[in-house]
Amino acid sequence: MFLLRSAFWLTIAFLVIRPGMDVQESAAALSSEAMARGSQFVAQQIDAIECDNLTCIGGKAVVSAALQSSLPAVHPMQMLAADNPVPLPRPRPDRAG
Template sequence: MFLARSVFWLLAAYMVIRPGVGLDPAALTDHAVNAGQQIVAEQVQAIACESLQCAGGKAVLAAILPDASPAGQTMQVQPTVRDVPYPRPRLDRAS
């Protein structure tokens, strides 16, 4: 049974990450965000509203969802700032 499970998971991994298939993280991220926004928008539209407050909330959510964008640059893009140089320079009296 162990061997059968191992073969199954190795084949599943090979089908997902097979040679020659380019993995573009930016495209995958954009696709995942768009799919998530679509699902949330469909769920919001499926809510039955009887009050004006509920309808207003749905309108606000519908206006916000399509234009959602990242808040800023990711941590990997931001430059690192060092307060102290590394390694520290030797003092003149240490020579």
């Protein structure tokens, strides 16, 4: 049983960490695909709502406009850290000796 479990997890690890695979690119593609499918599902559910007053119609319009707007690009933490103009650790002041 131990050998069977080991072979299973080694196969899974090889499939996930195979040579030539860009993890960051594939994760970004998967994330954008999930967001697109999710917003499409929400838009379908909102369109299915039957409205009989002006407030409901306005609410549907606002939500559908918010779903169609593009989301800002998400930057990884490594890229955001480089934007800091102050070097860490900060240099000692001259008066400290």
